Amino acid sequence: MSAPLLEVEELRVAFGDTAAVRGASFTVARGETHCVVGESGCGKSVSALAVMGLLARGGRRAAGRLAFDGQDLLALPERAMARLRGDRVAMIFQEPMTSLNPAYTVGSQMAEVFTRHRGGSRRAALDRAAGLLAKVGITAPGMRLGQFPHQLSGGLRQRVMIAMALMCDPELLIADEPTTALDVTVQAQILRLLAELQRELGLAILLITHDLGIVARVAHKVSVMYAGEVVESGPTPALFAAPSHPYTRGLLGCVPVPGKVRRDEALGSIPGVVPRIRPGFQGCGFRDRCAHAAPACEGAVPRQQAAGGHAYLCRLPPGWAEAERAA
Amino acid sequence: MTAPDDRGAEGPGGLDRPRRDTTPAIEVRELRKTFRIRGGLLGQDRQVVAVDDVSFAVPTGGVLGVVGESGCGKSTLARLILGLLPPTSGDVLVEGQRLSAMDRRARARLIQPVFQDPFASLNPRRRIRDIVAMPLVAQGGIPARQVRDRVQEMLARVGLTAEQGERFPAQLSGGQRQRVAIARALVLRPRIVICDEPTSALDVSVQAQILNLLAELRRELNLTYLFISHNLAVVEHVASEVAVMYLGRIVERAEADALFRAPRHPYTRALLASVLTPEPGLGVPDVGLGDTLPDPANIPPGCRFHPRCPVAEPRCARQAPRPVDGAECLLLEAEQRPAA
Incomplete structure (x- = not known):
């Protein structure tokens, strides 16, 4: 994996008097899946929208660096950004029904x-669309092109969204909770499809999810977000082997696992x-819910290297959790 | 079927009438519900079989988990048991009494729901304390003071403050709203709670809080739950027995431990294989269900699961399976009776 395709450094987003993202940094390389995981309101979706320049009215974005394939997105005029979106960078969302236009057929939207x-020509575009529908595992693509979104099941719609995202051979795919609205059986199929497409096309995938199960199974790298900050990040095996931020550990403990x-x-x-974090907030955003909170947590929090080779944002020393368990 | 649980005899809710301990809290007999879908101008009306010949019993204090994909009929089943929908045929018995013979208020004292979406199921224009008081008020004849005390007690029991009782639903978080829904469900001290995806709209950390609360309340009040969820890991955690639904039928029913340790029906196995546990390195499993999706308006002949079944044989398309030890699969019948 060469230089990262997407570089995000010190991203900040605020809406009115709420700080939604507070200095998030992550990168995505070609052929790599980076999962941003967290619960509602942690800033994971807002981060993705900010990267794409799609913040809702009133959202203010600032960053140390925001680059796609070496190109500075902060300096890019909106018109050039619009050319990038849907072309070299594509996005899919949680509920395909709200992102597909109900009044147009699948074919006309894809074309x-x-x-x-x-x-x-439109003809050439439709041929390409049919080919991509087949690629994402849709049978009878010619018939599907003539159908409207409401005539498709949830799983089919999400496949259509993925096929549509692939129309222009994107290099980066941003997927925001792409399987959350689907049944578990269909979720597994869609995630396998994304992994296959990545192997075949060398796609960089930024996957936003609340589900640590998905993260463990598909991510190469992971960033755990809480209250607008990346509180723990690194290669997936290292992070799961030694989760070191109290929030990451707490979140893992909440997931019911058979047996x-x-x-x-x-x-x-x-x-x-x-x-709710206001601009100018100091210290650790998790301290009010943390069993390990101390007065020091109200001051600056160090970013430390954990034993397995990943970073976490907490005053507790590397290996604290293991030491605590041994005690 | 599990042995009936006799802890219920002194339970705080069972004061009103003598009850034999062997009577299941919920019993469903050959329950069937069909809907008619209008075909539009030229199309023909179609019949959707949402619940197809379902029978089971849940002992007092038990938790029956019901799992299946969207459209399998699990929510229709919940509505039938709550009396919110009349069955096309068959019976629902609650504590030995036919649901259809009970009036609404008697039913409300016995059985209450907790639904998925605490945003949609709470009236946004009423204060929390009034929402929780509503079932008591609807019963009629309970003095206002007693209503107030009971509401306060219930709010405290689910972890809400009196101050939160003065607020409106929009001022609470999703988890707090689900606590309100639970308080409202329990304020009449029912015997049975039907939980329909009670944590699906919540974050995982909040889901854990709510699941723990439901478990505590069940033990304390000796409640019986029907717990519907699409999340098998959640069901594994809460249920004593599990029913797997597919296109309106229970295709496998077993003790939770047995079902999760040794699933028998191919559909149960596929569902279990789809659960993504947070274990890195395992990748995403190929569950082998293919691309055909179940359509309740168009139920396949023979075994209804055969178009998606990874181990289907030609006879599965012709012959409907009979239940054998709680699982409906022709291949399992063959295992049971090799000399037939």
Whole structure:
């Protein structure tokens, strides 16, 4: 893996008096899947939208660096950004029904993406669309092109979204909770499809999810977000082998895993609720819910290297969790 | 079927009438529900079989987990048991009494729902304390003071403060709203709670809080749950027995431990294989279900699962399986009776 295709450094986003993203940094390389994981309101979706220049009105974006294939996105005029979106960078969202236009057929929506960015005839675009529908595992693609979104099941719609995202051979695919609205069986199929496409096309994938199970199974790298910050990040095996931020550990404890917790025992849980962070907030955003909180957590928090080769944002020293368990 | 649980005899909710301990809390007999879908101008009306000949019993204090994909009929089953929908045929018995013979208020005292979406199921224009009081008020004849006390007690029990009781639903988080829904469900001290995807709209950390709360309340109040979820890991954690639904039928039913340790029906196996546990390196499994999706308006002949079944044989398209030890699969019948 060469230089990263997408570089995000010290990304900040604020809406009014709420700081949604507070200095998030991550990179995605070609052929690599980077998962950003966290719960509602942690800033994971807003980060992706900010990268794409798609923040809702009133959102303010700032960053140390924001680059795609070496090109500075912060300096890029909106018109050039619009050329990038849907072309070299494509996006798919959680609920395909809201991102597909109900009034147009699948074929016309897919063809429009292609003719807008690449020109050429509608006929050629439709041929390409049919080919991509077949590639994402849709049988009878010719018939599907003539159908409207409401005539498709949720799984089919998400496949259509993926096929549409591939129309212009993107280099980066940003997928925001792409399988959350789907049944588990269909989720597995869609995730396998994304992995196959990545192997075949060398796609860089930025996958946003709340599901640590998905992260463990598909991510090469992972960034755990909480209250607008990346609190822990690194290669997936290293992070799962030695999760070091109290939030990451808490979150892992909350996930029911067959056979892990006995029926009469309580699942791990994190007390309290996600705080609303105002600009100028100092210290650790997790301290109000953290069993290890100390006065020091109100000051600057160090980013430390954990034993397995990944970083976490906490005052506790590397290996604290293992030491605690041994004690 | 599990042995009936006799802890219920002194349970705080069972004061009103004497009850034999062997009576299941919920019993469903040959339950069937069909819907008619209008075919439009030229199309023909189509019949959707949402629940097809379902029978089971849940002992007092038990938790029956019901799992299956969207459209399998699990939510229709919940609505039938709550009496929100009349069955096309068959019976629902709650504590030995026919649901259809009970009036609404009696039903509300016995059985209550907790639904998936605490945003949609709470009236946005009422204060939390009034929402929780509603079932008591609807019963009629309970003094206002008693209503107030019972509401406070219930709010405290689910982890909400009196101050939060003064707020409106929009001022609470998703988890707090689900606590409100639970308080409302329990304020009449029912015996049975039907939980339909109670944590699916919540974040994992909040889901864990709510699951723990539901488990505590069940033990404390000796409640019986029907727990519907698409998340098998959640069901594994809460259920004593599990029913797997496919296109309106229960295709496998077993003790939770047995089902998760040794699933028998190919569909149960596929569902279990689809669960993505947070274990890196395992990748995403190929569950082998193919691209055909189940359509409740167009149920395949023979075994209804055969078009997606990775181990289907030609006879599966012709012959409907009978239940053998709680699982409906022709291949399992063959295992059971090799000399037939």
